[in-house]
Amino acid sequence: MSVKLRLPQEARRQTGDNRQTITDVPDTEVPVPVPVPVDKPSTHQQARGAKIEDFGEEIKGAAKHRYAQxxxxxxKTLEDGEYATxxxxxxxxxxxxxxxxxxxxxxxxxxxxxxxxxEIPTRTSRNIQKWISIVKSGREATxxxxxxxxxxxxxxxxxxxKPGLRSMSDTWKLLRTLSASQIDKASGYRVRSGVYSFVGGKRYDPPQMMYSR
Structure with missing residues (x-):
C-alpha cells in the first residue's frame, strides 16, 4: 500500500568483554564437591513451563496484532461517500x-x-469537503x-x-512529553511560538522565542 501523507489544511490553523582473568591464585587444596542427586522436572512441569512461556509470547503477539489491525x-482507502455518511x-x-x-x-x-x-471539527453540510480532507489526513498519517x-x-x-501549521508542531513538542493518560485532553489546546524583542514592557536583545497557549 502506498501512503500519500497530507498535512491538515492551513484553514484550520485558528482552531564488551566482561570475562575476568584471575591470576596469582594460591596453591591450596580445593574441596571436591560431592554430587547431590537432583530430581528432574516431571514431564507435566516441563509442559507447564513451556505453556507459560508460550502464553507470554502470545500476549506480545496479540498486542502487535491489535495495533497492526x-x-x-x-x-484502507474509502470513497468520499463513505466519509460523508x-x-x-x-x-x-x-x-x-x-x-x-x-x-x-x-x-x-x-x-x-x-x-x-x-484537528477534526464537527461535520456539517457546509464544511463536508474540508472535513473529509482533514479526516483523510489523520487516517493516512496514523x-x-x-x-x-x-x-x-x-x-x-x-x-x-508551514507558518499556518507551526502551532501544531509546537503543540506536538509539548504533547510528546506527557503521559498517555494526559495526551487526549491536552491535545485540544494549541501552543504558539514567536520571536519577540519586546514583551510585557521588557525588551529582549537578542529577540527571544516565546510560547503561549
Missing part, C-alpha cells in the same frame, strides 16, 4: 493511548495521533506512523515549515 484500518467513531475511532503505549507505540506517535484527531513508514518527527518538521 488499527494501522490496516486507517490505511459514516460516523467519526468508525472512520477515526478515538485511540486508547494508554493501551497503545503498553503495546509498544512510542510517545511521539501517540502525541501526533492525538494532534491529528483533535497508518504511516504505525506501519513505520514515516516517523512522527518527520510530520512535525513538515508542519514547522
Amino acid at each position: 488499527l494501522a490496516e484500518a486507517m490505511g 459514516q460516523p467519526l467513531s468508525k472512520l477515526f475511532p478515538k485511540p486508547d493511548y494508554a493501551r497503545l503505549e503498553k503495546e509498544g507505540v512510542d510517545s511521539d506517535t501517540l502525541a501526533m495521533m492525538a494532534l491529528y484527531r483533535s 497508518a504511516g506512523m504505525l506501519e513505520g513508514k514515516i516517523p512522527a518527527a518527520k510530520l512535525a518538521d513538515m508542519m514547522d515549515s
Whole structure:
C-alpha cells in the first residue's frame, strides 16, 4: 500500500568483554564437591513451563496484532461517500493511548495521533469537503506512523515549515512529553511560538522565542 501523507489544511490553523582473568591464585587444596542427586522436572512441569512461556509470547503477539489491525484500518482507502455518511467513531475511532503505549507505540506517535484527531471539527453540510480532507489526513498519517513508514518527527518538521501549521508542531513538542493518560485532553489546546524583542514592557536583545497557549 502506498501512503500519500497530507498535512491538515492551513484553514484550520485558528482552531564488551566482561570475562575476568584471575591470576596469582594460591596453591591450596580445593574441596571436591560431592554430587547431590537432583530430581528432574516431571514431564507435566516441563509442559507447564513451556505453556507459560508460550502464553507470554502470545500476549506480545496479540498486542502487535491489535495495533497492526488499527494501522490496516486507517490505511484502507474509502470513497468520499463513505466519509460523508459514516460516523467519526468508525472512520477515526478515538485511540486508547494508554493501551497503545503498553503495546509498544512510542510517545511521539501517540502525541501526533492525538494532534491529528483533535484537528477534526464537527461535520456539517457546509464544511463536508474540508472535513473529509482533514479526516483523510489523520487516517493516512496514523497508518504511516504505525506501519513505520514515516516517523512522527518527520510530520512535525513538515508542519514547522508551514507558518499556518507551526502551532501544531509546537503543540506536538509539548504533547510528546506527557503521559498517555494526559495526551487526549491536552491535545485540544494549541501552543504558539514567536520571536519577540519586546514583551510585557521588557525588551529582549537578542529577540527571544516565546510560547503561549
